[in-house]
Every structure is written in C-alpha cells, then in structure tokens.
Amino acid sequence: xxxxxxxxxxxxxxxxxxxxxxxxxxxxxxxxxxxxxxxxxxxxxxxxxxxxxxxxxxxxxxxxxxxxxxxxxxxxxxxxxxxxxxxxxxxxxxxxxxxxxxxxxxx
Amino acid sequence: xxxxxxxxxxxxxxxxxxxxxxxxxxxxxxxxxxxxxxxxxxxxxxxxxxxxxxxxxxxxxxxxxxxxxxxxxxxxxxxxxxxxxxxxxxxxxxxxxxxxxxxxxxxxxxxxxxxxxxxxx
Numbered sequence: 001x002x003x004x005x006x007x008x009x010x011x012x013x014x015x016x017x018x019x020x021x022x023x024x025x026x027x028x029x030x031x032x033x034x035x036x037x038x039x040x041x042x043x044x045x046x047x048x049x050x051x052x053x054x055x056x057x058x059x060x061x062x063x064x065x066x067x068x069x070x071x072x073x074x075x076x077x078x079x080x081x082x083x084x085x086x087x088x089x090x091x092x093x094x095x096x097x098x099x100x101x102x103x104x105x106x107x
Numbered sequence: 108x109x110x111x112x113x114x115x116x117x118x119x120x121x122x123x124x125x126x127x128x129x130x131x132x133x134x135x136x137x138x139x140x141x142x143x144x145x146x147x148x149x150x151x152x153x154x155x156x157x158x159x160x161x162x163x164x165x166x167x168x169x170x171x172x173x174x175x176x177x178x179x180x181x182x183x184x185x186x187x188x189x190x191x192x193x194x195x196x197x198x199x200x201x202x203x204x205x206x207x208x209x210x211x212x213x214x215x216x217x218x219x220x221x222x223x224x225x226x227x228x
C-alpha cells in the first residue's frame with residue numbers, strides 16, 4: 001500500500017503570503033496526485049488533479065507541481081477565504097490513500 | 108449540477124448492521140466509478156471502498172474487507188454500502204464520492220455532504 005505524508009501538519013500565514021504544502025508518496029505514483037480543500041462542516045472539494053491540473057472555478061493563485069514521489073501545492077497570494085484544511089490523495093493504485101492533512105490558518 | 112445525497116447513517120450497537128445509500132443526479136451515473144470515503148476527527152480522510160461504473164469490479168480497504176459490501180443500481184442512480192459487524196472504530200462521517208472515470212484511478216471530483224455512523228453501546 002502507498003503511504004502519503006504531508007508537511008507541515010499546520011501552518012499560519014498572512015494575507016498575501018506565498019504558501020507551499022508538500023506531499024510525499026512512499027513509492028512512485030507518477031502524476032496520480034490530487035489536492036482537496038476542506039472547510040469546517042463541509043465536504044472536501046477537488047482543487048487540483050493529476051498533480052497540476054487546476055479544476056474549473058478554482059482561483060489561479062492555486063497551483064500544483066511534482067511527479068514521482070514529491071509534490072507541492074502552492075498558494076501564490078494567500079486570501080482570507082483560503083483558511084481550510086488541505087489534503088493530498090493518490091489515485092495511482094487501490095487502496096487509494098490520503099495524506100494526514102494540513103490545517104492552514106490566516107494570521 | 109452533480110448532486111450526491113447520502114442517507115442511512117445512525118447510532119448502532121457494536122456488532123450491528125447498517126445500510127448506507129447515496130442518490131446521484133446530474134451526471135451519467137453508469138459512466139463513473141464511485142467510492143465511499145470516511146472521516147473521523149482523529150484520523151482524517153480514509154478511503155473505504157470503490158466500485159466500477161458497471162458494478163463488475165469492487166475494492167475494499169483492509170479495515171472493512173469481509174464486513175462491508177459496496178453495490179450500485181444504475182437503473183436507480185444509487186450507490187450503497189452494507190456494513191456488518193460494526194465496530195467502534197467504524198464511527199465516522201461517510202461520504203459518497205464520484206470519480207471522473209468509469210474504472211478507477213481518477214480524482215474524486217464530487218462529494219456528498221456525508222452521513223454520520225456512530226457505533227456505540
């Protein structure tokens with residue numbers, strides 16, 4: 001089974017900051033890496049699929065990169081509404097697996 | 108607009124059974140693999156089970172294999188999860204989740220709002 005490790009587990013940043021979250025896979029998953037945003041009391045929302053493909057309607061300040069075993073989610077200019085938990089997930093092989101989540105707080 | 112509406116969550120005693128349902132609309136149901144994903148405050152998101160668009164292929168997490176059964180009725184645009192021999196550690200919010208492809212390895216592009224399962228005496 002593939003293990004996904006996210007870092008950091010939490011972070012606090014200011015409006016306008018550039019924020020980067022990292023996700024590492026225990027073995028290669030090529031580009032089968034997806035990022036989700038979850039706000040309190042809501043279901044997760046797909047932000048980025050296939051490592052770097054931005055979903056329709058997602059602001060362009062969000063971007064994803066990486067391949068193989070190391071991936072990043074970047075928010076280029078943090079906005080107040082970006083306060084949420086971010087999760088990575090591999091869809092390379094079943095059992096699918098998620099990272100443990102990164103809780104992003106706005107200072 | 109894609110809609111996924113779960114139902115069936117409840118408080119159940121250890122060893123009991125429950126059947127979750129998910130009513131889907133807004134897309135061609137039979138063209139998409141479907142999943143159940145659960146979430147607990149302490150453990151985050153955990154994939155539980157997947158079924159192909161045709162229903163011919165099913166997969167389970169080790170933690171539920173032999174106790175849970177995923178199924179679908181494409182004529183009713185519905186997904187199900189039969190849960191037997193429930194344990195305290197099955198307590199979670201269960202999401203019905205759509206994949207973009209008919210047979211796996213795609214992102215989870217739509218999620219329901221979840222139905223709560225609590226296993227406790």
